[in-house]
Amino acid sequence: MPLLEVKNLQVRVEDREILHGLSLTVNKGEVHAIMGPNGSGKSTLSHVIAGRPDYEVTGGQILFKGEDLLEMAPDERAAKGVFLAFQYPVEIPGVATMNFLRTALNAQRKARGESEFSTPDFLKKVRDVAKSLNVPQDMLKRGVNVGFSGGEKKRNEILQMALFEPSLCILDEMDSGLDIDALRIAADGVNALRSPDRAMVVITHYQRLLNYIVPDFVHVMSKGRVVKSGDKELALELEASGYTQFEDAA
Amino acid sequence: MNVALAKTETGRPLSDSFAVARDRLPGAGKIADIRQRAFEAYERAGLPHRRIEDWKYTDLRALMREVLPLAPLPDAAGLSRAGAALKLHAIKGVRRLVLVDGVFAPKLSDTGGTEKGLTIRSLSKVLEAGNNPLQAELFAADDSNPMVALNSAMATDGLVIEVADGTRLTQPLHIVHVASGGTPAAMFTRSLLRLGRDTGATLIESHIGAESAKAYQAYNCLIVSIGDNARLDHVRLIEDGRDAFNISSAAVTLGAHAHLNAFGMTTGANVSRYQITITFAGEGSRVETNGVNLINGRQHADTTLFADHAVPNCSSREVFRAVVDDRAHSVFQGRIVVRPGAQKTDAKMMTRALLLSDDAEADNKPELEIFADDVTCGHGATTGALDKSLLFYLRARGLSEKEAQALLIQAFVGEAIESIANDDLRELAISAAQRWLEARG
Numbered sequence: 001m002p003l004l005e006v007k008n009l010q011v012r013v014e015d016r017e018i019l020h021g022l023s024l025t026v027n028k029g030e031v032h033a034i035m036g037p038n039g040s041g042k043s044t045l046s047h048v049i050a051g052r053p054d055y056e057v058t059g060g061q062i063l064f065k066g067e068d069l070l071e072m073a074p075d076e077r078a079a080k081g082v083f084l085a086f087q088y089p090v091e092i093p094g095v096a097t098m099n100f101l102r103t104a105l106n107a108q109r110k111a112r113g114e115s116e117f118s119t120p121d122f123l124k125k126v127r128d129v130a131k132s133l134n135v136p137q138d139m140l141k142r143g144v145n146v147g148f149s150g151g152e153k154k155r156n157e158i159l160q161m162a163l164f165e166p167s168l169c170i171l172d173e174m175d176s177g178l179d180i181d182a183l184r185i186a187a188d189g190v191n192a193l194r195s196p197d198r199a200m201v202v203i204t205h206y207q208r209l210l211n212y213i214v215p216d217f218v219h220v221m222s223k224g225r226v227v228k229s230g231d232k233e234l235a236l237e238l239e240a241s242g243y244t245q246f247e248d249a250a
Numbered sequence: 251m252n253v254a255l256a257k258t259e260t261g262r263p264l265s266d267s268f269a270v271a272r273d274r275l276p277g278a279g280k281i282a283d284i285r286q287r288a289f290e291a292y293e294r295a296g297l298p299h300r301r302i303e304d305w306k307y308t309d310l311r312a313l314m315r316e317v318l319p320l321a322p323l324p325d326a327a328g329l330s331r332a333g334a335a336l337k338l339h340a341i342k343g344v345r346r347l348v349l350v351d352g353v354f355a356p357k358l359s360d361t362g363g364t365e366k367g368l369t370i371r372s373l374s375k376v377l378e379a380g381n382n383p384l385q386a387e388l389f390a391a392d393d394s395n396p397m398v399a400l401n402s403a404m405a406t407d408g409l410v411i412e413v414a415d416g417t418r419l420t421q422p423l424h425i426v427h428v429a430s431g432g433t434p435a436a437m438f439t440r441s442l443l444r445l446g447r448d449t450g451a452t453l454i455e456s457h458i459g460a461e462s463a464k465a466y467q468a469y470n471c472l473i474v475s476i477g478d479n480a481r482l483d484h485v486r487l488i489e490d491g492r493d494a495f496n497i498s499s500a501a502v503t504l505g506a507h508a509h510l511n512a513f514g515m516t517t518g519a520n521v522s523r524y525q526i527t528i529t530f531a532g533e534g535s536r537v538e539t540n541g542v543n544l545i546n547g548r549q550h551a552d553t554t555l556f557a558d559h560a561v562p563n564c565s566s567r568e569v570f571r572a573v574v575d576d577r578a579h580s581v582f583q584g585r586i587v588v589r590p591g592a593q594k595t596d597a598k599m600m601t602r603a604l605l606l607s608d609d610a611e612a613d614n615k616p617e618l619e620i621f622a623d624d625v626t627c628g629h630g631a632t633t634g635a636l637d638k639s640l641l642f643y644l645r646a647r648g649l650s651e652k653e654a655q656a657l658l659i660q661a662f663v664g665e666a667i668e669s670i671a672n673d674d675l676r677e678l679a680i681s682a683a684q685r686w687l688e689a690r691g
Contacts, residue, residue: 050646053638078648090643094661100647103657108648143661160647
């Protein structure tokens with residue numbers, strides 16, 4: 001059974017249809033890159049999979065481990081193993097990062113019928129993960145993402161990914177706003193999480209990110225559909241020729 | 251026409267009640283005269299209504315309709331119900347002083363072993379002790395406010411607490427107002443806290459009701475004087491029963507280089523109003539008065555504050571947060587007056603309301619009246635809903651809708667709670683907020 005199956009998905013935001021019958025199959029252990037020009041629906045796809053409420057699914061389905069994902073609330077999806085690394089992680093003043101991480105981790109564990117982490121176990125786990133990602137302790141003491149640089153926000157997303165151990169990671173424009181050093185740190189963090197039990201969907205506008213996170217499959221999206229799929233060579237081809245050919249084709 | 255009618259309806263049974271209660275009310279001679287005049291002042295005004303500017307958002311005629319008759323003295327069963335309620339609201343390490351149905355209950359209170367420099371008496375003792383300079387202070391409150399006047403007329407008991415010059419109390423004082431849950435009735439209390447020079451004290455006030463206490467009415471009036479170089483840490487927790495009415499007033503006067511750090515949280519009562527007047531009488535003093543309303547159902551909670559900068563070089567800060575769910579209604583009115591000559595006044599007020607439902611209502615009314623030219627004053631008010639993008643982020647991380655809301659609500663009220671200087675008091679406020687969030691489900 002595939003980990004994720006998106007079948008003929010149609011999605012509206014307000015009165016505009018953004019996805020017009022998108023299909024995508026992702027198996028365990030695979031890394032898929034979704035590329036495409038601005039406005040092609042890449043971010044919409046990632047938000048619909050995570051369960052953002054402002055989107056209306058008018059057709060098609062999304063199966064996750066064979067279950068109907070669209071029937072689940074966003075928190076149920078998270079507990080089942082869906083993780084979206086946000087393009088623009090929000091700042092939450094007044095909510096300490098540690099408190100947030102702990103509440104989220106324990107909420108997911110509780111939903112899965114697992115025992116909650118004790119304080120010492122939790123602290124140790126966070127410290128280990130933070131250390132491996134080069135996240136300073138000071139960052140964990142502040143409000144969630146408050147005053148973080150672009151790179152710090154992305155590292156905080158990857159820290160959560162490492163902590164929650166999801167089976168599907170969707171990385172939405174992880175490279176936006178990052179300089180080359182920050183990008184390398186973030187990509188190293190992601191690569192460390194690659195595993196035969198976990199799949200990743202990397203959404204990006206630029207080929208650059210894929211030099212660091214090398215995908216097994218590349219899909220090109222245009223105007224709300226996947227218009228071409230291939231291996232990592234497709235990304236290089238796109239870098240050379242641009243998206244225009246697909247915009248015409250779509 | 252309607253007003254006259256309403257006044258007759260509300261005024262008449264009460265004046266009977268006053269006539270009946272008179273013999274029970276402590277204080278003869280001058281005190282009785284003061285009470286008589288205060289009652290007449292109240293009768294002329296009647297229950298405040300929306301056409302009086304100060305009561306525009308809290309129309310007691312519509313919300314409360316009438317003042318109930320005075321509560322009888324609590325009997326043994328009442329005291330035992332009050333005792334059970336006290337257990338649920340016990341705070342460790344404090345000196346507890348309990349008023350049941352408006353009457354001091356020594357058996358439920360910690361009366362022994364008072365620290366040196368601390369004197370605690372009941373109001374009735376002080377009023378019956380004949381001429382006492384404290385009596386003037388006790389009745390110095392502004393009877394032009396009808397609800398203060400009513401309290402002056404009807405106060406049955408209360409606490410008179412004096413802290414002698416140079417005394418810094420180590421043990422917090424905890425005044426608990428309990429409604430014992432007999433027939434719905436009104437209880438009127440008046441207390442005085444007098445801090446001498448170079449003193450320090452912590453006062454916690456709780457308003458609670460026994461489990462069986464329903465639509466009772468609690469009317470309290472607190473008079474505080476903070477001497478030169480003295481400091482008061484004050485926390486008020488309104489956790490009255492959901493059918494109860496709580497109309498309370500406070501008048502605080504600060505000497506020179508004095509400090510008041512005050513915080514109020516309202517989670518209980520059907521209708522509540524807290525009107526506090528702060529008067530700066532000496533230079534170099536500062537005040538923080540912050541508050542949080544956490545209300546739902548059809549609750550109505552009003553905080554009306556008046557900071558009177560009568561002298562130069564003082565500062566005041568008000569941070570107020572309201573979280574309003576269902577059809578509840580929160581009111582914050584804050585007026586800062588800077589008198590002529592009160593230069594170098596530094597006054598800031600910020601009030602924010604969070605509406606959790608379409609039917610929730612919050613009225614924020616900050617006012618500044620500045621009659622001096624070298625001051626720093628400011629105010630701000632906002633009202634809004636929980637940020638959807640924050641909620642989605644938290645839910646995408648596994649938090650349920652209620653959990654995500656709870657985390658954001660805690661953060662929202664946190665800013666006001668963080669301002670509580672004393673660690674133990676801050677914890678107290680945090681746990682009161684948590685109780686509310688948990689009860690929300």
